[in-house]
Amino acid sequence: MSTSSALLDGMGSMRRSHRCGEIMRARVGDEVVLAGWVHRRRDHGGVIFVDLRDRTGLVQVVFRPESAPDAHARAHLLRSEWVLMVRGEIESRSDDTINPNMPTGTIEVNVRELRILNSASVPPFAIEEEIDVDEQIRLRHRLHDLRRPPLQRVLELRHDLARAVRESLSEQGFLEIETPMLARATPEGARDFLVPSRLQPGDFYALPQSPQIMKQLFMIGGCDRYYQIARCFRDEDLRADRQLEFTQIDLELSFVGVEEILAVLEKVTIDGCRACGVELEAPFRRITYAEAMDRYGSDRPDTRVLLELVDLTDVFRTSGFKAFAGVVGSGGIVKALPIADATALTRGEIDRLEKLVRKELGAKGLGWIRVEDDGSWKSPISKFLGEAEIEAIRERCKVEPGMVIFFQADTKDRANTILSRLREDLGRRLGRVDDRAWDPLLVVDFPLLEMDEKGQLTHVHQPFVAPIEEDLALLDTAPEKVRGTHYDVVLNGTELGSGSLRNHRSDVQRKILRIMGYSDEEMERSFGFLLNALETGAPPHGGFAFGFDRWVMKLAGVDNLRDVIAFPKTQRGQDLLMEAPSPVAPEQLEELALRVRLPPSRS
């Protein structure tokens, strides 16, 4: 809608005296000046009500023909989302006009003067607490979405958390130091975002995937304790909890062991949560990686879900049940998820679950046994089971009437992924959870190295993780048994952050890289400057990094990163508001010595 500019006013010298939601600080009879957006208007022809909105809330302002004829006349023109400034007196409402649903519902502002600061196009959806609008529409009209209370609250939460973290770390002796955004491409880890260099045609910067190496350089540079709330970039496919760019609370400290780092980690987690109204108890419960995988099938379990997995791999190694025995024979595992008192799970639901795990998780199938009231088993697989297997299942799963047991025989990773998903989904659905609102957990004792699909030992986390001291000798004899100093912090089933001690000795770092298959040349090319740096007098050091956005997500109680980031991107990596990415002018490419060649299918 176009509005004649003659209609619009300037602020002049008028300035607001209160924010809308804070109007109760003023007293009845006070003259106030408010500014904000027209949330809703109710035009009775005579008296006109407008709910004026800003970040802090809503307040009803009243235009009366008798007390301000000029303002009243122009108030007829007001529409949703127009921007106003009003001057008037606070009046208390009569008993029968009080609105108990509004924090400011006992008063209203009798407007004497109206300034229309701006008009507005018709909003695409209502600016309300709850809306039911397509994600695409919300993202395209992000400015309207940002005006909604849930997103306003989240932005405030981000601020509160960031501020608390800064205070906590400053008190603990950390310096906030920035690192470059234009960095060097790395062969390791995620795909880099590349930035072409104009001054060095043909060469590229990379946006940092994390400040990992740079913060180690800070330790070597004598900074002692560093932190940063750092933006990180990874050009990988997006998920509900993964964006192309995200924020980490990144820190590193010198002359410490794992325990000192975990103490910092616990303190900053507790301080941050407390600033957002969440109290956590220290010390956090600890669980080893091996136990987490064994009992929960995940290295980031939500331990509030009480169901646990049962390992039956050894039972089926020599079984006559060829499907399971075959999997074990080729290095896979067999695990079960027993659920007591599961009569609520109907046959139809089990069929739906099987379809889900087949389609979404790549399961080969979903074995199950239902234990009837009389103790008999109803199951598509029980006919393949011999005495020994039946006895083992009976004993390890603590079989009882009413129980349903799910089975997976697959590669270790897949079987665990599938059962872990069933464990959390079904555990929540059936109410098999304890009553804790918050479940902070430290996962420790990760292995340093694991075998990849090509049979090459590779790092479990990143290549700079230090082994624990007593396992150093094992690097030469049995590297796959070496324990790392890595740890994860998990909150309610989400990995919030992780860290480790780093290799501060270049000989150890070189040895590990060599075990991971790096030749001397590759080592030099990829990590030469770090290895050289380690030789200049590197102190023992370590640290961790928190996924800041995921932390906010948990505190805000939302399950999607887009709801805690001001301007998020879609699953295809687009910003629908600003329409990025976009083509660029040929001259820009020319300057960078670049030529675009699209794959033929894109024409």
Add this chain to the structure above:
RNA sequence: GGGCCGGUAGUUCAAUUGGUUAGAGCACUGGCCUGUCACGCCAGAAGUUGCGGGUUCGAGUCCCGUCCGGCCCGCCA
């Protein structure tokens, strides 16, 4: 790269077995209305059914392709 779900008015949805002019709520526009707060009443406007092709006398509906949004696997700490 792959699997699944979705796309009809500004928006949320409907439209019988493939059948005539694609409907409704909210929003919007105009009018009326002096105590509403999801104000009310009257009237009105609003559609390339994501896009392209095919089948058919006839396609929102069936088929193929494609684009877009979402969830997941792979990938990614």
